[in-house]
Structure formats: structure tokens, C-alpha cells
Amino acid sequence: MGKFDNKVAIITGGASGMGRRMVELFSEEGALVIAADINRDSLQEVDNIEGVEGLYLNVSSxxxxxxxxxxxxxxxxxxxxxxxxxxxSSEKTVQDITIEDWDTMMRINSFGPFAGMKHVIPYMMEQKSGAIVNISSYTAQIGMGLNNYSASKGAVRAISKAAATQYGPYGVRVNAVFPGVIQTPMTDGLKESGETLKSLIRATPLQRLGTTEDVAQAVLYLASDNAAYVTGAELVIDGGFSAQ
Ligand SMILES: NC(=O)c1ccc[n+]([C@@H]2O[C@H](COP(=O)([O-])OP(=O)(O)OC[C@H]3O[C@@H](n4cnc5c(N)ncnc54)[C@H](O)[C@@H]3O)[C@@H](O)[C@H]2O)c1
Structure with missing residues (x-):
């Protein structure tokens, strides 16, 4: 028996990186998975996985x-x-970030999860059960020089806690995950700068970068009934980086 037999799960950004690994893992555990993404080409690939339906979604709409x-x-x-x-993501500094950059980042990274919760929670309240996991970032908790990105992920941290307290009485759990540097297409650029990569690894207590598996397993736990008494939690998956 799988952890998610008879469960219906929507995973946004499910066509790439950690979302893609979550899609695979959740379907292996028996869930019917909707991989929702803006990238139609990559969506076609996940649509071929058994138990997965790839659907177009721009989270900012x-x-x-x-x-x-x-x-x-x-x-x-x-x-x-x-x-x-x-x-x-973006690594622009304060003086380089345009108003348009700021609005786009907020619209996708903060409004996206908000709008998702807004339109899914009413169904969950009706069912008197539901599990939501929002992907924030360790940059929401420490100063990593990622200005508008950190701000957008800080909003995810705040709305997750607020929703957890508001919807707990209706059987809806809301938790947030804070990945460190994880090897995905988003962080591909790091490979080009070998020295930055090496110094990041040296500065991480567990002495490596994170994998999509590391994050997907944490998300799986929070979404499963094993976490039935867990809501409003913040799970950091960063090899100990932010504990220093
Ligand atoms: N990789 C890291 O080091 C890291 C660290 C902390 C947090 N995160 C966060 O984890 C999440 C997944 O990142 P990843 O590293 O797997 O990146 P990724 O680029 O591999 O995947 C992101 C996915 O989101 C989709 N997407 C982008 N904009 C969208 C939109 N408007 N509507 C719908 N889909 C959209 C992309 O098409 C892509 O499939 C992101 O929220 C990211 O900010 C990543």
C-alpha cells in the first residue's frame, strides 16, 4: 500500500527540478498527481508517467x-x-532590481502560492481535510544577498504560518519547506563558477549540495498522514548551512 493511495495531489512547477522528483515520488506512493507547470514541453514528459496528468498553469494568473x-x-x-x-530566482542586487523585476518575482513566488491556497482551501474545508506544503527558501531566513527573491520567499513563510492557524480547525494542515542550495536547473549557473560551488560546499556542515530527493522526501513526509499533527512547521533542508 502506498502512502497516498486514493489521494489527489496538485504539484506546481512539477515539470522540472525538485517538483519533478516530487511528482515521481508521489505517484510511486499511489497518488493521482496533477503536475501543473507553465513549461508545456517539459509537461509532456511528466504526462507520460503513470498516474500523472500534466496540466498547464501559470501560477501568477x-x-x-x-x-x-x-x-x-x-x-x-x-x-x-x-x-x-x-x-x-534572481541574484540581482538592490540597485539593479527594477520595479518590474520586483513585481514579477512577487507575482510568481508569493502571489502564486497565495492564489493556490485561496482556490484549493475551500474544497479542502468542505472535505474537512487537506495538506498543503509551500516551498520557501533558506534565503527567507538568513541574509544571502538575494534581495527580491528572499522577500518573495519571506512572504511564503508568513502566509504559510497564517494559513496554518486559520485553517487548522477545518482539518487543513499548512507547512513550509526551506531548501538550501539544491542541484536543479535553477542552480545550474553555479557549475560555471567552480570556486563559488566549492566554497558553498565547504561552508555546508554536511559538505555537499542538496538533491531533489532530499527535498522531495521532506515534502512527502509533510503531505502524508505521518505528519497528521504537524502544521505551521518550518522544515529546513540545507545540510546545516543556516544553523551556523
Ligand atoms: N534549487 C534551489 O537551490 C532552491 C533553493 C531554495 C528554494 N528553491 C525553490 O524551489 C522551487 C523549485 O525550484 P527548482 O530548483 O526545482 O527550479 P526549476 O527551475 O528546476 O523548476 C521550477 C519550475 O517552476 C516552473 N515555473 C516557473 N514559473 C512558473 C509559473 N509562473 N507558473 C507555473 N510554473 C512555473 C518552471 O517551468 C519549472 O518547471 C522554487 O520555488 C525555488 O524558488 C530552490
């Missing part, structure tokens, strides 16, 4: 969220799990 949730409810009748994972 409220209309897209309304259509997606309606389609999932019309087809499968319920939504048990929502993983707000889709996101973009």
Missing part, C-alpha cells in the same frame, strides 16, 4: 488557478494535497 481547480474537481472530485513549488 488567478484565472488559471480557477480553471485548474475546477478541472481537477470535475475530473477527480477532490483535492487532498497542494504543493506550491513553482518559482523563479
Amino acid at each position: 488567478e484565472d488559471n488557478w480557477i480553471s485548474l481547480t475546477k478541472q481537477v474537481i470535475d475530473t477527480y472530485g477532490k483535492i487532498d494535497i497542494l504543493i506550491n513549488n513553482a518559482g523563479i
